[in-house]
Amino acid sequence: MNFKKLISIATIASVFILGIVTYYLYNKAFTANTTFTQNEVFVFIPSNSTYEQVKKILDPFIKDMDKLDFVSHKRNYEANVKSGKFLLVKNMTSFDVIQALRNNIPVKVVFNNQESLEKLVQRLTTQVEPNGPSLIKAFTNPAFMKENGFNEETILALFIPNTYEFFWNTSAEKIAKKMVKNYHNFWNNERKAKAFEKNLTPIQVSVLASIVHKETVKVSERPLIAGVYLNRLAQNMPLQADPTVIFAMKKISGNFDQIIKRVYSKDTKGAISPYNTYIYVGLPPGPISMPDISAIDAVLNAEKHDYIYFCASVERFGYHDFASNYAAHQVNAKKYSIWVNKIGIKR
Structure with a gap:
């Protein structure tokens, strides 16, 4: 056999072997290797996970784990596992999966x-x-x-x-x-300046806002209610806010899951807690809830008026009736009490 034939045979053999190797590598790394039918799934890899733990997490989503092992080894993922949230897409290849596991979302x-x-x-x-x-x-x-x-x-x-x-x-x-x-x-300069104008710190604003938030779900009414409480603070009057009594009762019992819709006189006197604003003058020592931004801004942009009382309205559900003196407030409060008793709200 002459030299040219040997070269030709060797070349053909090399091409054949290269083809086999290429097919093997392509099949291992670049063919679809997921099992899920939805377009995408998210997987969560806990901190300090090992590669074996990652494989258990991925097992429901991977068709051929041997293929993933192969690419993982070649891409040095086994020694560089990342924790976090990762996105897998339908029909991803093993190569794609390993790439995805390096992109914390x-x-x-x-x-x-x-x-x-x-x-x-x-x-x-x-x-x-x-x-x-x-x-x-x-x-x-x-x-x-x-x-x-x-x-x-x-x-x-x-x-x-x-x-x-x-x-x-x-x-x-x-x-x-x-x-x-x-x-x-x-708490940018603008908000801090508004708090300062009201002689309140940002934390005190949040405390008052937490009460305002609990008093009404009507965002449009919150600046009005905030104005009532600021008037009371200015006159050194007790805030007498029912939500603070409810919070005090829950805090005393340790049960924040209980539902309390009605506050009685016995509650305002019996809930002995610095959060009870019927007993203690001024703001409670901390927020009674986490006020949302609208409640905080309601305090910072409170309406200026002469109201110092308010009571839930029986004509406008969800809103309140306001009064500048106790006599007018008593009229509103009596209407509300009659309505509450009529519909049977006990607690």
Whole structure:
């Protein structure tokens, strides 16, 4: 056999072998390797996960784990597992899956008006990786609270209900720091100036706003109610806010899940707590809930008037009737009492 034939045979063999290898590699790395039928799914990889743990998480979504192992090894993913939230798309190849597992996707964290730090934490744990105890520890760390001007009674004022963006695996401590950053962004110079004009600190505004928030769901009425409470504070009158009595009763019992729709005279006298504004003059020591932005801005932009009383209206459901003197208020209060008794609201 002459030399040219040997070269020709060797060349053909090389091409054949190369073809086999190429097909093998292509089949391993670049053919569809997912099982789900929906267009996309999200997977969550906990912090400090091993590759074997990742495989268990991916198992319901991957057709051939051997193919994924092959690409994972070639791409050095086994030694560089990332935690977080990751997007898998229908018919992804093994190569695509490994690429996707390196792209941590932010999550939208949403929370609204909550009555306690514990309830806020319950809400957060459904949206981020840190568990309840770690979040409570981060938020109530004495050094953290002192550094940022809060205490255990006022810490709820730190959290402004809104939509936030975090990585799912963000630590509890970093979440706390981001809440502080957002708090300072929210309390800009304009808002702080308005609070100063009313002789209130931002925290005191939040405390009063939490009462206003609980008094009415009608956003348009909140500046009017805020004006009533500011008038009372100016006259050194007790706020006598029923929501503070309800909060005091819940705090005393330790049960924030109970529903209390009606406050009796015995409650205003019997709920011995600094949160009971029938007993104590001035603002309670902390928010009775997490006020939303409309309630905070209602205090900062409170209507100026001479009202010092208000009572739920029986003609305009959800709204209130206002009065500048006690006699007029008694008329409104009597109408409301008759209506409440008529419909049978006991507690």
